[in-house]
Amino acid sequence: SQKIEQNSEALNIQEGKTATLTCNYTNYSPAYLQWYRQDPGRGPVFLLLIRENEKEKRKERLKVTFDTTLKQSLFHITASQPADSATYLCALDLYSSASKIIFGSGTRLSIRP
């Protein structure tokens, strides 16, 4: 069956450290992969997008890698801050002629001061 898996447990790290979140998928061939942030009671907000032919993408303190052979993406937040505490969702776009975006279950990240 098709599946997108993220770190199943919450991730709790010390402020200033690098947070690394994992997204693994099976039986999909995504055109590209996205990461979103979701705060309690709110809709997800887009952070980064990486295409199937890209290995790495950066935006400020965020870095995403995409390995289509391993079927895995890693999402890094460097110099983490308490304000980075949220749930982070991995999403695949099974784009052919139009987008079809499928989400993983998310990882809840807590940054302690």
Added chain:
Amino acid sequence: NAGVTQTPKFQVLKTGQSMTLQCAQDMNHNSMYWYRQDPGMGLRLIYYSASEGTTDKGEVPNGYNVSRLNKREFSLRLESAAPSQTSVYFCASSGQGYTEAFFGQGTRLTVV
């Protein structure tokens, strides 16, 4: 800019009642989506629409119907609500090509 607007924000239904969740976007996006989110789970795709006049089933379509009324609007209908449909529902839209999805604020639905 309003972005993606969903109505209502909260709703309580009795089992067997019907209702329609409304969604409108003002970004001229081609694709629109309906997701549900349950505690501890991510977003599960119910239906999506690649363009006006087309709709396709997602991961969990049973018990739902949709209508893409025009390019702006995409509604989700529950014909006979069940307690298993208690959830938070999100509408989203995205443009053509390699673009992100924009989400509404969600509808919290409780079926008793």
